[in-house]
Amino acid sequence: MSDCRPESFSSDCPSRLLFDQIADKWSMMILVVLDAGPLRFNAVKRRLEGVTQKALTQCLRRLERNGLVSRRVIPISPVAVEYEITPLGRTLQPPFKALYAWMMAHLPEVEAARQAFDRRLAAPSSVDIRLDR
Template identity: 70%
Template sequence: MSTQVHTVTGVNCPHRLLLDQIADKWSVLILAALCEKPQRFNVLKREIEGITQKALTQSLRRLQRNGIIERRVITASPVAVEYEITPLGRTLKAPFEALYIWTMDHLPEVERARLAFDASSES
């Protein structure tokens, strides 16, 4: 394990680049929003509070480029674009759920640590 971690920390490591692209806050929130069903761009933008149009567009393109989501043009009137998680993207469900459960289980401890840190930093 330590060899793998060391490798991933290298600046030019392709694993690091992929980890950066799938584990950033916007990508995680986009995948959570797409978990249940495909969504249109504007629905995603409304659902993910605080995301800008530019950040959403960039994150969707990165996820699409990595094969995690797919973009589908709907030729109804008016033309729309919909995004959906791919089978490869669905393999992220278990690790992301584990991370979510960890945050739920440990948030009180983290908040206590933050308070203690902030109190000691003020001194």
């Protein structure tokens, strides 16, 4: 294992991989969807507009591997699978809720910044030199 100092973001540091997996958009949304209690795969999928079956399966496996979600096979016909947040996964709920609160509080400012940026791109001035185009 390499030196895992926060300021270096070494590519082989396990914390970087975990951060990538937790901060993934589907991971965060899955943990929010499962906050109320266990759900079957298709119930999770229905609540996440736009997620593919493959992306959801891969994400749930990563969350399970990291100990944040548990998977339980329900022996009925046909076999069903249910997912639930683990106690470790529940420890992520306070920071996720804080992030969501920040997002909702600052969304108007972010939207205004996006619109200003888009306007600058649409109407370049003679002073504004674009090297990234």
